[in-house]
Amino acid sequence: MKKSIIAKKKFGQNFLKDKNILSMIIQSMPKNSNHIVEIGPGLGDLTENLVKYKDTTAYEVDTDLIAVLKSKFAIEIENKRFELIHTDVLKAWDEKGSLYKSKYDLIANLPYYIATNIILRAFEDINCENIIVMIQREVAQKFTAKVNNKEYSSLSIITELVSKEARILFDVPPESFDPPPKVVSSILYISKKEKVELDKDFLKFLKVCFSQPRKKLFKNLSGLYKKEFLSNIYNELNIKETLRPHEVDVSLYSQMYTKVKNGKQQS
Structure with a gap:
């Protein structure tokens, strides 16, 4: 089934295939009782690891991938361990205000082209407590940079205002993906403060x-x-x-x- 699916550029798809990286992401998960929300589950390789530990809700916009995921996680969907929502996640935020009804952690391999927007929306989502996402390394550096660093930006300031902790956990080389992107990726970890509203x-x-x-x-x-x-x-x-x-x-x-x-x- 995997081989019949070709990554679509319009959705910024790069499927993570490196099992060691997948394992490292799981090990980075906060030890709490929060629900998990995943954005862009792709072929479900990360999802497969997530649902072993916690109930998970995933948002996927690609109709072709929805069919793959429904087949792959039929048992988890039936057992209510996994909920798959077929929509644009930004529209879901606009309509519902939050991606889940109670406290959740966002864990995902984000499409580069909307990664910054997604993280900023997660900052505004009062139910989102922790963020562990894979994004382009240069963007991750802008979120975590400190004053006097050349990468220090408005994103750095916003992150400092809303977070208790923000750091890059580790980098991910292009060959960990199929197809490989042209840039190095990083796993960004952000733990949010409670009840912070951005002016x-x-x-x-x-x-x-x-x-x-x-x-x-x-x-x-x-x-x-x-x-x-x-x-x-x-x-x-x-x-x-x-x-x-x-x-x-x-x-x-x-x-x-x-x-x-x-x-x-x-x-």
Whole structure:
């Protein structure tokens, strides 16, 4: 059955085949009673390992794979150990607000093209407690980078705000997949804080701050705010105007945003 299925580029499919990597992902799972949600189960190789340990819900958009998975996990579906939902996971979030009715851990090999969006949606999902996902290494580095690191970005700041812990567990070489991707992947682990709400306007502010990451932060902000207004804020917070976005920590960004929001002086 596996050989009759060809990975589809439009869904960003790369099927994980390395049993050692699959085992390492399972060993990384938090020891708790949470349900498991998987996004994009593919041919079910990771799923097969997940359902041995916990009840699992999987979201799959590809109709051809749905048929494969229903056949492969017929017993688990009948026994209510496995629920397979045929839909676009982003639509499911829009419609239901959460991917599961109670606490769950997201464990998945994510399609590269929507991985960042999925993780950000998981941040907003109050029932999602832990995230263990395979994504492109460069993107994983942006989620986990610390201030003064060149990879430090708005994603790093958002992750620091919502997480108790965020780190890369290990890298996964291209040959672990069929077909092999052109990049190295990483397993990203994020344990979320409870009841953290992200201010949408703050996220927009960060987007402006990192609009040109290698430019000075002052330059990026001056496209939206008056320079005199920004200079006053910089002086009040004792920030050097020469700093670039990756050289400013979460606390300072929060303080800057508060002053900008209260001042509301756009250029």
